[in-house]
Amino acid sequence: MIISKHGKALQAELDATTQLPYFEFRVVDKQGLDEWISCEYYFQGFSLISQRVAFTSKEERSSKIAITKIRVDDCFSLCEHLNELAEKLMDEIEAGDLFTFYRND
Numbered sequence: 001m002i003i004s005k006h007g008k009a010l011q012a013e014l015d016a017t018t019q020l021p022y023f024e025f026r027v028v029d030k031q032g033l034d035e036w037i038s039c040e041y042y043f044q045g046f047s048l049i050s051q052r053v054a055f056t057s058k059e060e061r062s063s064k065i066a067i068t069k070i071r072v073d074d075c076f077s078l079c080e081h082l083n084e085l086a087e088k089l090m091d092e093i094e095a096g097d098l099f100t101f102y103r104n105d
Contacts, residue, residue: 007043027099055096
């Protein structure tokens with residue numbers, strides 16, 4: 001697997017932490033059931049990629065694994081890349097038709 005020079009440095013920084021390489025989001029599915037979505041992430045090439053469950057009906061019908069990715073930027077830290085990826089994942093959950101975010105009302 002090819003990783004950019006900055007991606008390698010970010011991956012090494014991630015490997016040196018005790019943080020597990022995934023995000024969890026609390027959601028409600030179409031049947032109204034409370035669920036947790038786990039999104040594993042890793043560096044590949046010039047991208048930070050998250051493998052995840054389908055967020056849309058179209059993704060659900062596809063035989064491919066659903067992913068979300070952002071481009072690695074030499075100007076940003078690991079924390080900034082992870083924040084950007086998490087925000088993109090949350091936007092995709094909101095835009096999708098399979099889940100809504102859990103609300104503790």
